[in-house]
Amino acid sequence: LWMPRGPVTAAQVWVVLLGGLGIGFFGGVTLRTRWALLFLPLLYIATVELSRLGVAGPTAAWPRLDNPFGILALIVGRGVHGLIAFPPLLLGVGLGLTWLRATEHGTGFGRAVLHQPLLIVLALIVAGLAVLNLLPARTPPILDAGGKPIPGSIAELTTVRLGGREQAILVRGRSADLPVLLYLSGGPGQSDLPFTRVLFEDLTQDFIVVGWDQRGTGKSYAALDPTQDLTLAQAVADTIELTNYLRTRFDAEKIYLLGESWGSTLGVLAVQQRPDLYHAFIGSGQMVSQRETDRRLYYDVLELAGRTGDSALRSQMLAFGAPPYADIPYPNAIVMSAYPQLETPYTPPAAYIERGTAANLGPYGVFGSEYNFIEKFNVLRGLIDMFTVMYPQLQGIDFRRDVPRLEVPVYILDGAAELAARRDLALEWYAQLDAPIKRLYTFENGGHSVAFEHFEALHRILTETVLVETSGM
DSSP: OOOTOOOSSSHHHHHHHHHHEEEEEEEHHHHHHHHHHHHHHHHHHHHHHHHHHHHHHHTTTOOOOSSSHHHHHHHIIIIHHHHHHHHHHHHHHHHHHHHHHHHHHHHOHHHHTTOHHHHHHHHHHHHHHHHHHSSSSOOOBBTTTTTTTTTTOEEEEEEEEETTTEEEEEESSOOTTTEEEEEEETTOOOOOOOHHHHTTTGGTTTTTEEEEEEETSSGGGGGOSSSSGGGGHHHHHHHHHHHHHHHHHHTTTOOOEEEEEEHHHHHHHHHHOGGGGGEEEEEESSOOOOOHHHHHHHHHHHHHHHHHHHHHHHHHHHOOSSSSSSSSTHHHHHHTTTTTHHOOOOOOOHHHHHHHHTTTGGGGGTTSSOOOOOHHHHHHHHHOOOOOOGGGGGOOOOHHHHHBBBOOEEEEEEEEEHHHHHHHHHHHHHOOOOOSEEEEEEEEEOOOOOHHHTHHHHHHHHHHHHHHTTTTO
16 A cells, blocks of 8 residues: 555665565465465465555556557566565565474574575575665766866755655756756656766756656656646646756756756746746757647558558557547557657767767666666656656647747757657747747757757757847846
């Protein structure tokens, strides 16, 4: 009941490891039979499944093996929980039974354990899990040309209480006196902390760059529940509260806001509500209407299926029906799998490929040092569960109707190779948008994540144009 999603924090991993070991030992001694090796895990599974009833999100729902998101949800939900729970539980049962036999026959307990290879293997697995859980998350210091930490620089992972829930932020800058740039990641549900550290490192010369794992995402996955509190209005309120925290901490009247994909939606809504808090808004992979984008993508995928003769894909999309989808996120996973065939082929800048490859961050950045052992799985859990809760709430948004004007300067990074279902809407909204200053930067070899792909150009735009044009505003 305390953790129906399984362990989602390092402390909860310890509870499962040590609790499983203790319960297994007690069960082995009490039941006095090898059948405890089967009975206790089955009882554990039954108890966990009962506690999951009514819990929102694919990782807690009944597994769906007919969809990529369903398979991923099974692995990072029940799979990870089982990996952490069953080895100590089985080890405890084995130790309990061994202790009984050793006591009855008057033999040494330690010697009896060493004669059982399975117990040794289980002990090594449990010890390995414990060691992994001991490794802390960290972010490396900002270094000078000589490889030494820069005095007065900031490189920290910390948590901030937003809307009554602890949420993680990454703060990096060469000086506490620099202007603040808050980056809002995409998704909903995506965590980009390692990517902001690697790809926005140059920006730390001129900005205090802040990455944020939003409620239910990555390092903040534990804040997902109760999901009824995870609303669009609360996400905007959290953004504004974080903005005020940063303004107070760094004695800044205003900050800069950079939004990527879903983060661009969140950023526009925050700026619209509190323009007095922001110097400017920078949009990358700008979203305008999720519902209209989904509708256009639906027909694009149907057209693709017809053009390529993929009758299975066509039948699957027709079965889902036109958006808004009732079965989120499963139709979205199928549509996303078609992106490579819908996108205009392009080659991202060499600097992006080289820096990203050298960092070796892995899929979705899970190998980044900013995550501890369980948070690496939470990155993927949040991508599924937070998306499932938040995305349906975005269906009524259309900036062409709802945001005709913003009271701050607006800078849009446009990827010419972006999906037409997104890009056309962004260009349409930009053309009609009224703002004190607005500028559009188009990159022929750019896709959806323009700010990351063209991080060098972003640095130039921010320092040579945005800072210059907004410094007195």
